Amino acid sequence: MPYSNFSKFLQEQIDDLKTTGTTKGAELVVVSVKKATNDSGPRFYLDGFKDQEFIRMNSNSYLGLQFDQRMLRAEEEGAKKYGVGPGAVRFISGTYKAHLSLERQLAKFHGREDCMLNSSAYTTVLGVISTLTTPETILISDELNHNCIINAMKLSRPKGKRIYKHNNLEQLEKQIQESVGQCDHLIVVTDGVFSMRGDFAPLDKISEITKKYNDNFPKDIVLVVDDSHGAGAYGATGRGTEEITKASGIDILVATLGKAFGVNGGYVVANGAIIPYLREKNPFYIYTNPITPSETTTAIEALNILDSEDGKSLLSHLSKMTKKFEQGLLDLGYETIPSPHPIVPLLVRDTERTTRLVKFLRDNGVLATGLNYPVVPKGDETIRFQVTADHTPLDIECVLDVLKKFKEQEG
Ligand SMILES: Cc1ncc(COP(=O)(O)O)c(C=O)c1O
Numbered sequence: 001m002p003y004s005n006f007s008k009f010l011q012e013q014i015d016d017l018k019t020t021g022t023t024k025g026a027e028l029v030v031v032s033v034k035k036a037t038n039d040s041g042p043r044f045y046l047d048g049f050k051d052q053e054f055i056r057m058n059s060n061s062y063l064g065l066q067f068d069q070r071m072l073r074a075e076e077e078g079a080k081k082y083g084v085g086p087g088a089v090r091f092i093s094g095t096y097k098a099h100l101s102l103e104r105q106l107a108k109f110h111g112r113e114d115c116m117l118n119s120s121a122y123t124t125v126l127g128v129i130s131t132l133t134t135p136e137t138i139l140i141s142d143e144l145n146h147n148c149i150i151n152a153m154k155l156s157r158p159k160g161k162r163i164y165k166h167n168n169l170e171q172l173e174k175q176i177q178e179s180v181g182q183c184d185h186l187i188v189v190t191d192g193v194f195s196m197r198g199d200f201a202p203l204d205k206i207s208e209i210t211k212k213y214n215d216n217f218p219k220d221i222v223l224v225v226d227d228s229h230g231a232g233a234y235g236a237t238g239r240g241t242e243e244i245t246k247a248s249g250i251d252i253l254v255a256t257l258g259k260a261f262g263v264n265g266g267y268v269v270a271n272g273a274i275i276p277y278l279r280e281k282n283p284f285y286i287y288t289n290p291i292t293p294s295e296t297t298t299a300i301e302a303l304n305i306l307d308s309e310d311g312k313s314l315l316s317h318l319s320k321m322t323k324k325f326e327q328g329l330l331d332l333g334y335e336t337i338p339s340p341h342p343i344v345p346l347l348v349r350d351t352e353r354t355t356r357l358v359k360f361l362r363d364n365g366v367l368a369t370g371l372n373y374p375v376v377p378k379g380d381e382t383i384r385f386q387v388t389a390d391h392t393p394l395d396i397e398c399v400l401d402v403l404k405k406f407k408e409q410e411g
Contacts, residue, residue, distance in 0.1 A: 021351070022374060028367070035067060041390040042067065044367070054362075055395050057385045058369045062233040062342050063306065063314050064390030065262035070305060071298050078297030086289050094289060098296040105303050107269050110231075110239065110253055114275035116282075117290055121228045121256035121266030122148040127284030128224060128252060128268055129189065130156045131277075136219070138183045140175050142166055142190045142201065146226060149189055159183045166194070169205055176213045176221070185219035186210075192227025192241030192255075196376050196384065198343030200230065200241045207249030224252040232260025234341050238306045238315055244340060257291070261302040265291035318342055318389040321396055325387050328400040332407055342387040346403075347380065354381045357406055364402040 017023040029047035036042045041064070043053040065071050078098060086094040099117055107115040118124040129152035133139060138160040139153050153161055160182065164171040172188070179186055188210055190201045203225060210221040230240030231253075237243065238260070242250055252274060257265040268278065278285060291299075305311050322342045329336045335347040348354040351372045358370035361383075369384045376382055387396070 021372070033067075036390050036392075039392055039394050041388070041392055041395050052365060054365050054367050055391075055399060056367045057387070057391075057399060058367050059386060059388055060229070060259035061262045062260040062318060062386070062388050063238075063262060063302070063311075064318075064388045065302055065305065067390075068262075068305070070301050071262060074301035075294045075298040078292075078294030081297075082293035084294065085292055088289070089287060090290050091286060096293045096296065098293050098300065099290060102296045102300050102303075103267070105300060106267050109303055109307070110242075110269045112253070112269035113271045115267055115269045116275045116278055116285060117296075118266045118268070118285055119288055119291060120258065120264075121226065121254055123284040123288070124254050124266035124268050125149055125226055126152045126155060127282040128254060128278065129153065129187065131282040131284075132187065132222065132252075132274075133158045134185060134219075135159060136183050137185045137187055138162065138179045140164065140172065140179070140186060140188045142194075144194050144196070145189065145191050146195060146228070149191070149226060152189075158187075167199070167201060169202065169209065172206065173209050173213075176209065180213070180216045184217060186217050186221040187224055188221060189224040189226070191229075192225050192231075193229035193233075193341050193343065195229050195343065196371055196382065197337050197345050198229075198339045198341045198384075199337050200244065200339065200341060201225070202245055203241055203247035203250060204245040207247050211249055222251045223249065224254065225250045226254045228254070228256040228259060228266075229343065230341065231255035232302070232306055234315070234319065236312075236315070238311060257295070257299045257302075261299055261306075263291075263299045263302060264295050265299065314389040318387065321389070321391050321393070322387045324393065325385065325396050325400070328396065329403070332400065332404055334403065334407075344385045344387060346383040346385065348383060349379055349381055351381050353410070354383060356410070357383055360406050360409075361399075361402055364405070366399050366402050 030044050031047050032045045034043040044056050082096050088094040103115040103117055125148040133156035137158045139158045140162045141149055143163050144166045162175040164175055193200045207223055210223045214221050227240045232238045235243030252270045254268045257263045326336055326344050337345050354370045354372055361368050371382045371384055
């Protein structure tokens with residue numbers, strides 16, 4: 001069937017995005033990578049930029065493990081042992097010994113009884129929230145939660161939904177109080193680290209609130225945290241926001257293997273019947289392929305590295321580089337949101353200036369992400385920098401130098 005009318009309609013939508021300046025535009029294509037040396041981290045070459053070298057300040061691979069020889073070996077060995085691709089969904093014939101080992105190791109890493117892998121953190125969140133929501137559930141969510149939580153709430157059919165202002169615990173508590181007698185089950189859901197800002201949820205205080213009101217709900221208040229940016233990236237031993245806030249009482253923790261751990265895939269850890277129930281009922285687990293066996297063996301290697309002395313030094317170096325960059329921004333007179341997490345936002349608070357600064361950085365060999373409305377609220381226009389453990393002090397100085405030049409040029 002010809003679909004020229006529908007295609008024309010879609011083209012008009014794309015043109016609208018261009019007119020309002022909200023298009024994502026063409027993606028930058030990495031064509032090759034120069035390995036790190038003692039003084040400088042890896043440099044990236046992009047399609048269309050000839051021999052220009054780029055320092056990447058917009059990677060989620062916080063531990064900088066993507067070229068680690070141990071990781072490369074683990075991936076190769078996994079593929080040699082089990083072949084490429086899982087071949088089927090888990091319950092047909094796609095469960096490998098490596099999947100079970102990784103699940104056991106992740107459960108232990110986070111101090112929980114059980115773990116379930118998924119193809120991504122995005123689908124993990126979709127599956128966890130929609131599967132655990134009943135017609136008697138009210139969902140309560142932070143307004144700045146990640147898109148996967150927003151879509152998980154759209155997909156679920158709860159009794160009600162409430163959104164509280166970012167990290168506003170008074171409002172959260174009030175919404176819990178207002179839910180008493182309205183439903184038999186509450187799910188409170190928050191990001192651990194908020195990906196656009198690098199700030200984090202006070203999980204210790206949130207869990208105190210959920211514990212305080214739990215007995216008012218016959219089927220409990222279940223606290224779900226998506227710490228995709230936090231797990232493996234910060235905290236003295238890389239346990240993320242739970243470790244940073246010394247929280248206890250997070251019932252369900254979701255995270256990704258595709259950021260700090262440097263691989264791909266998502267997972268959920270929990271106690272009791274949560275994981276066995278999700279294995280029975282969650283369509284995002286049952287009807288879609290798992291991560292590949294070799295991704296699995298590589299993720300196991302990442303966990304081994306993180307839990308070794310080497311892991312502690314990576315985390316400590318990452319934390320030092322993050323502080324150096326954050327202090328450098330402040331010394332240059334830029335605004336940021338101080339946080340121990342390696343996402344370091346530079347708040348520009350102006351769309352055109354954000355676009356100019358991102359271009360200036362790129363023209364000077366630095367890749368960073370400009371975040372304009374509607375990705376962030378109006379007035380919060382930001383450039384998001386992400387520090388990784390393969391950045392050297394010289395790399396950080398080099399980026400700060402470019403930012404200094406921009407200040408000299410534009411004020
Ligand atoms: C909070 C949060 N959850 C989930 C995801 C998605 O992770 P994945 O790539 O594993 O689906 C992201 C990625 O940006 C995120 O920031």
